[in-house]
Amino acid sequence: MKKLSETYKELGIAFTFPIRIRDSNDNVTYYESSNGYWERWEYDAKGYVTYYESSNGDWERWECDANGKRTYYESSEGFKSGTGRRRKHNQTNKTHTMKKLSETLTELGIAFSFPIEIKDAKGKRTYYEYSDGFWRRWEVDANGDETYYEDSDSDWVRTEYDANGDETYYETSSGNKSGTPRPTNNSKQYEKLTTN
DSSP: OOOHHHHHHHTTOOOOSSEEEEOTTOOEEEEEOTTSOEEEEEEOTTSOEEEEEETTSOEEEEEEOTTSOEEEEEETTSOEEEOOOOOOOOOOOOOOOSOOHHHHHHHTTOOOOSSEEEEOTTSOEEEEEOTTSOEEEEEEOTTSOEEEEEETTSOEEEEEEOTTSOEEEEEETTSOEEEOOOOOHHHHHHHHHHHO
């Protein structure tokens, strides 16, 4: 299973460790530490753990009856007890484009609840998703100034700042612009080509 931190990085979402995802019943469904270790849990409708796995290859599976009594147990170490139902496990690995984080969590089999909110190490919100599917994503520079915003309606804003934190450039998806953008490596190369 791919680490959730890798998915966050691919989606351009800043975050801080440890990563903890909880379902609507406040059960932890995913945990990842800064050293790359992760754990994942699945629960039944009554909140009983039905599946556990970790990044070091350990896994356990439980089945319970309607009263919560364990009827089956199986582990990666070969332990089995009881009689289990047949169960399909199907995971797909897809390449990621900017899509809703809820879709990625669902694909990874990680239960969660809305709203989904991710913050960076300084406590700045970097991703927020509502239950209706609307999402927002922010990027900030080292000074904590917002440099990029986008949302699921295809709106975006790009902002640049000088060393004092003063805004020097502003551009939006609707075509509004103010200031002068910093030159990029491509524009410097273009200037060299046109002046020679």
